[in-house]
Amino acid sequence: MELIYDGSMDSRLFKDILGKTIRELSEQDSDFIYLDADLMSCIGTGAWACENPDRGINCGISESNMIGVACGLAATGFKPMVHTFGPFASRRVFDQVFLSAGYAKNDITVIGTDPGVTATFNGGTHMPFEDVALYRTIPTATVIDITDVPMLISVLKQCKDLPGVKYIRVGRKNAAKMFADGTETPIGPAITLREGKDIAIFACGIMVHEAMQAANKLAEQGIDAAVVNFFTIKPLDAEAVKKYARQCGNVVVAENHSRIGGLYSAVCETLARENTAKIDVVAVNDEYGEVGPQDYLQKRFGLTAEHIVETAQALLK
Amino acid sequence: MDATLKKGLERFALEIRIGVLEQMKARGFGHVGGSLSITDALAVLYGSQMRVDPKNPCWAERDKLVCSKGHAGPAVYAALALKGYFPYEMLKTLNQPGTSLPSHCDRNKTPGVDMTTGSLGQGTSLACGMALGEKLRGHDARVFLVVGDGEANEGQVWEALMFAAAKKLSNLVLLLDVNGKQLDGCTKDILDTLDLHAKVEAFGFDTVSIDGNDIELVYNALERTRQGGDKPYAIVLNTVKGKGIAAVEQAKSNHSMAVSTDQWNEWLLSLTAQLD
Ligand SMILES: Cc1ncc(C[n+]2csc(CCOP(=O)(O)OP(=O)(O)O)c2C)c(N)n1
Numbered sequence: 001m002e003l004i005y006d007g008s009m010d011s012r013l014f015k016d017i018l019g020k021t022i023r024e025l026s027e028q029d030s031d032f033i034y035l036d037a038d039l040m041s042c043i044g045t046g047a048w049a050c051e052n053p054d055r056g057i058n059c060g061i062s063e064s065n066m067i068g069v070a071c072g073l074a075a076t077g078f079k080p081m082v083h084t085f086g087p088f089a090s091r092r093v094f095d096q097v098f099l100s101a102g103y104a105k106n107d108i109t110v111i112g113t114d115p116g117v118t119a120t121f122n123g124g125t126h127m128p129f130e131d132v133a134l135y136r137t138i139p140t141a142t143v144i145d146i147t148d149v150p151m152l153i154s155v156l157k158q159c160k161d162l163p164g165v166k167y168i169r170v171g172r173k174n175a176a177k178m179f180a181d182g183t184e185t186p187i188g189p190a191i192t193l194r195e196g197k198d199i200a201i202f203a204c205g206i207m208v209h210e211a212m213q214a215a216n217k218l219a220e221q222g223i224d225a226a227v228v229n230f231f232t233i234k235p236l237d238a239e240a241v242k243k244y245a246r247q248c249g250n251v252v253v254a255e256n257h258s259r260i261g262g263l264y265s266a267v268c269e270t271l272a273r274e275n276t277a278k279i280d281v282v283a284v285n286d287e288y289g290e291v292g293p294q295d296y297l298q299k300r301f302g303l304t305a306e307h308i309v310e311t312a313q314a315l316l317k
Numbered sequence: 318m319d320a321t322l323k324k325g326l327e328r329f330a331l332e333i334r335i336g337v338l339e340q341m342k343a344r345g346f347g348h349v350g351g352s353l354s355i356t357d358a359l360a361v362l363y364g365s366q367m368r369v370d371p372k373n374p375c376w377a378e379r380d381k382l383v384c385s386k387g388h389a390g391p392a393v394y395a396a397l398a399l400k401g402y403f404p405y406e407m408l409k410t411l412n413q414p415g416t417s418l419p420s421h422c423d424r425n426k427t428p429g430v431d432m433t434t435g436s437l438g439q440g441t442s443l444a445c446g447m448a449l450g451e452k453l454r455g456h457d458a459r460v461f462l463v464v465g466d467g468e469a470n471e472g473q474v475w476e477a478l479m480f481a482a483a484k485k486l487s488n489l490v491l492l493l494d495v496n497g498k499q500l501d502g503c504t505k506d507i508l509d510t511l512d513l514h515a516k517v518e519a520f521g522f523d524t525v526s527i528d529g530n531d532i533e534l535v536y537n538a539l540e541r542t543r544q545g546g547d548k549p550y551a552i553v554l555n556t557v558k559g560k561g562i563a564a565v566e567q568a569k570s571n572h573s574m575a576v577s578t579d580q581w582n583e584w585l586l587s588l589t590a591q592l593d
Contacts, residue, residue: 039500039501059470060504061499121344121412125387125434291412292413292416
């Protein structure tokens with residue numbers, strides 16, 4: 001696994017990669033089928049779906065129905081992948097996902113775009129800080145927060161054939177470059193991006209970039225921080241959690257999500273009986289989202305490298 | 318319809334369109350298509366139908382508007398600013414950090430906005446609850462509900478319509494903005510809703526269909542809804558997405574548009590020229 005992180009941004013947009021990968025998966029596997037709820041133009045699949053109406057199904061603005069239809073398709077042997085914005089892919093359809101997919105064992109992959117503050121100008125109604133929390137409660141579900149382009153491609157390919165309910169949260173804009181093109185990121189194991197002994201930063205999604213920046217700043221102060229990418233929030237790599245908790249004795253969890261129910265909760269649940277480390281969190285407080293540009297929102301909700309640095313310093317005091 | 322009133326409402330509609338574009342020019346982009354299609358109906362509502370008091374936006378017995386297609390917020394904001402709910406200058410803060418004017422309607426942020434919407438479909442049930450509430454309280458206030466034709470894909474819309482008819486909510490007026498388009502394209506290509514007039518009527522609404530960009534027709538249709546009775550009212554507004562700016566009307570994708578300041582200015586000029 002080749003790490004190419006230097007803090008620079010990838011020029012490629014997640015939305016284009018999503019559209020391209022969905023088209024490729026369809027070419028590779030005739031059982032693959034993609035459904036959307038009037039948001040094809042947001043990930044560049046509209047023209048392709050028009051030409052392939054048997055594999056790209058626009059369900060209109062009816063997310064709950066879309067999940068049910070996808071589950072029915074799964075029952076007839078298809079491998080459905082559905083897309084809508086994060087809040088509609090989670091809250092809006094939660095019961096359908098829980099029962100028609102999870103409980104009834106109809107395997108589907110759900111992509112929720114614009115997680116957390118990446119919903120920017122769509123504002124509070126479109127800004128899910130709770131999608132991970134909801135999906136984590138579905139027995140045996142897979143929950144993933146994407147960091148970069150190679151990871152998105154790798155995860156989409158794996159999810160197509162993975163059993164159960166799979167939820168992928170990913171933005172539509174670009175992100176910092178993390179791994180070399182072609183890198184496979186097997187679902188499950190956490191990825192150590194940087195070794196360290198004083199403090200471990202556990203991060204996922206857009207917060208991995210912030211965590212790497214924070215680690216650089218901490219290094220300038222003589223603090224040796226490990227950074228571990230927990231892109232698979234469920235099933236959580238409990239061994240990695242425990243290992244770094246023991247190794248560093250201090251853990252900061254950073255996530256673009258509510259501090260209730262997400263990666264921080266998962267880590268705390270894992271470490272509750274361990275008593276090995278002091279833990280703190282950089283995440284959204286018990287609050288609703290609001291409208292604005294992403295840099296403003298990251299400051300407003302406390303999701304920057306500076307917040308990680310401050311939290312780490314306070315832990316180490 | 319009185320000629321002076323008609324002229325006044327047409328001018329109000331034009332001013333709302335200008336206000337919509339001013340907001341989008343300030344931010345550079347916005348939901349222009351669906352804001353402009355519903356503008357004429359909003360002009361008639363706020364200009365002649367709704368019993369409201371801009372100085373007292375929380376007056377309990379006021380008429381209420383639920384813009385369930387919440388992304389048309391900018392059209393509602395322009396109407397409210399022109400009515401004096403808040404300073405016109407505030408329109409320039411659309412979607413800016415800390416704003417009171419988010420892209421989707423928010424009752425906790427904007428004076429005069431009666432309900433929070435943005436997740437399509439949800440406003441329909443909220444409006445039913447409000448109409449029922451007014452009845453139970455013995456108020457004669459009415460509730461106006463704006464729904465998009467794409468939004469009508471949502472099952473919740475039809476649950477709400479069934480409820481409204483069953484509970485005889487004659488103080489509810491549904492305005493269905495049939496502009497023939499949704500986000501990904503034409504409604505008939507995405508998920509064909511077929512005959513919405515027939516469907517709404519079959520769900521138990523007193524229903525009429527009109528050109529929803531014709532002030533006089535909208536006015537007459539709304540006047541009709543004052544008769545009470547035991548059915549909720551529906552007006553199917555056949556509209557044009559982006560109405561009023563030829564280039565926006567014709568654009569293939571006009572749901573949300575990002576154009577240059579020069580372009581917004583040019584469109585604004587074409588509207589202000591009509592102010593006489
Ligand atoms: C539940 C939900 N799903 C999806 C969206 C994203 N979205 C916003 S507007 C829109 C299209 C709306 O079409 P329509 O109701 O016809 O509105 P109009 O064309 O009048 O703007 C979509 C899909 C949303 N806001 N809410």
